[in-house]
Amino acid sequence: MGDSQYSFSLTTFSPSGKLVQIEHALTAVGSGQTSLGIKASNGVVIATEKKLPSILVDEASVQKIQHLTPNIGTVYSGMGPDFRVLVRKSRKQAEQYLRLYKEPIPVTQLVRETATVMQEFTQSGGVRPFGVSLLVAGYDDKGPQLYQVDPSGSYFSWKASAMGKNVSNAKTFLEKRYTEDMELDDAIHTAILTLKEGFEGEISSKNIEIGKIGADKIFRVLTPAEIDDYLAEVE
Amino acid sequence: MSQSAVDVPPKGGFSFDLCKRNDMLTQKGLKAPSFLKTGTTIVGLIFKDGVILGADTRATEGPIVADKNCEKIHYMAPNIYCCGAGTAADTEAVTDMVSSQLRLHRYQTSRDSRIITALTLLKKHLFSYQGHVSAALVLGGVDITGPHLHTIYPHGSTDTLPFATMGSGSLAAMSVFEAKYKEGLTRDEGIKLVAEAICSGIFNDLGSGSNVDICVITKGNNEYLRNYMEPNPRTYVSSKGYSFTKKTEVLLTKITPLLERVEITEVGEAMEE
Numbered sequence: 001m002g003d004s005q006y007s008f009s010l011t012t013f014s015p016s017g018k019l020v021q022i023e024h025a026l027t028a029v030g031s032g033q034t035s036l037g038i039k040a041s042n043g044v045v046i047a048t049e050k051k052l053p054s055i056l057v058d059e060a061s062v063q064k065i066q067h068l069t070p071n072i073g074t075v076y077s078g079m080g081p082d083f084r085v086l087v088r089k090s091r092k093q094a095e096q097y098l099r100l101y102k103e104p105i106p107v108t109q110l111v112r113e114t115a116t117v118m119q120e121f122t123q124s125g126g127v128r129p130f131g132v133s134l135l136v137a138g139y140d141d142k143g144p145q146l147y148q149v150d151p152s153g154s155y156f157s158w159k160a161s162a163m164g165k166n167v168s169n170a171k172t173f174l175e176k177r178y179t180e181d182m183e184l185d186d187a188i189h190t191a192i193l194t195l196k197e198g199f200e201g202e203i204s205s206k207n208i209e210i211g212k213i214g215a216d217k218i219f220r221v222l223t224p225a226e227i228d229d230y231l232a233e234v235e
Numbered sequence: 236m237s238q239s240a241v242d243v244p245p246k247g248g249f250s251f252d253l254c255k256r257n258d259m260l261t262q263k264g265l266k267a268p269s270f271l272k273t274g275t276t277i278v279g280l281i282f283k284d285g286v287i288l289g290a291d292t293r294a295t296e297g298p299i300v301a302d303k304n305c306e307k308i309h310y311m312a313p314n315i316y317c318c319g320a321g322t323a324a325d326t327e328a329v330t331d332m333v334s335s336q337l338r339l340h341r342y343q344t345s346r347d348s349r350i351i352t353a354l355t356l357l358k359k360h361l362f363s364y365q366g367h368v369s370a371a372l373v374l375g376g377v378d379i380t381g382p383h384l385h386t387i388y389p390h391g392s393t394d395t396l397p398f399a400t401m402g403s404g405s406l407a408a409m410s411v412f413e414a415k416y417k418e419g420l421t422r423d424e425g426i427k428l429v430a431e432a433i434c435s436g437i438f439n440d441l442g443s444g445s446n447v448d449i450c451v452i453t454k455g456n457n458e459y460l461r462n463y464m465e466p467n468p469r470t471y472v473s474s475k476g477y478s479f480t481k482k483t484e485v486l487l488t489k490i491t492p493l494l495e496r497v498e499i500t501e502v503g504e505a506m507e508e
Contacts, residue, residue, distance in 0.1 A: 067342060091342050099335045 107138035119153025166198030274442020276404030315376030362391030404436025
């Protein structure tokens, strides 16, 4: 494409007005493992595939869904190491906010600050954009919230969203299945069904991860036993 | 925006620029404001199942009691608490800062904080400020390696002890501990001994007073007993209240308008610019 001459330098616009490196970053995200999130009336659920490169990898040591604060969790699609760096930065920002205002950081604020970091890496010299899109799930005074943050630094609040390899099928499925008054348990079932749609192989508690937050405002990653229970209910 | 939360001097460490200004001002005759100090009695001891910390609740500003019921036992982590003596602002700021660092560390490591971690973070900070941060602390808690109790001095040195006291009332409290402490105390015996030591500080030291706060930390549990004992209740409160003579102005209600009330009626159209 004619843009290719402009695709080497991050900080140069192409004639069509795009920053091609960011497009490439989105491609990196699009080839990552599927992850999705659903906002229910009384909570939020986020889930992801956990396909390990080999059966020899100790799957208990891998955790893709991470806490940012006691009431905010996050999952990604794309490059794992970039995710680790972002999680570290976000945790620090949440902690600084708490230290300054003695108030747990609202979800929108944390998303905004994380998005600002991601944007900085699209407008600096010598760095590349992050190769991850994040789904941030939280429950604060404004109720349950779900945000998606892209490598460009743009973020949107979603009722349900998916990213990664199977994004188009997953989003179509979610559009059909989503209802405004869904409860958290229904949302978890829908999340599992959506993951199942494009899943290669047998879905089990060892190759997916689910995180949820309810009205108790405590973000938890489900144990494999709990995932097994939900899987049995879905069958 | 996150930069403004922590103002770090450009080269790191303490910036002594304002000290020259302060010297110049004192030479010119300006009396420096005194600090709000917690002339204090703080204690800690290790008992059979964990650690008990105790503190009095008086904060002094020179000869005046500034706060009759302040909190000197600060939260560091769910399993670690810290008593602070010295300048109240310093103890609060330093424990708040280290508590924040410990929380971040817990997220990164997915583990409970250890007392030795809190100890090292505190002593590094205090040492780098060369004793200008006037915080003398008794740090105690229970972690995976067991119960621990430490004292930290403003210059950054630390001790590890089975029982400890700090503050202006430390000698009074230590005399109680030295006489009655033994290993393997039960919870009730430990609380009784800590309360006795704090009371000894409250009654024998001018800088300590009011009530006794106690914090009991055991494996997986902590109990913050705020105002566990109140040995200085306010007696002789007159039930009649104050009675003024009938002529006292204060009992009259008189409203004096400061400005004439003027009614404004809108006439005509608004000015056109």
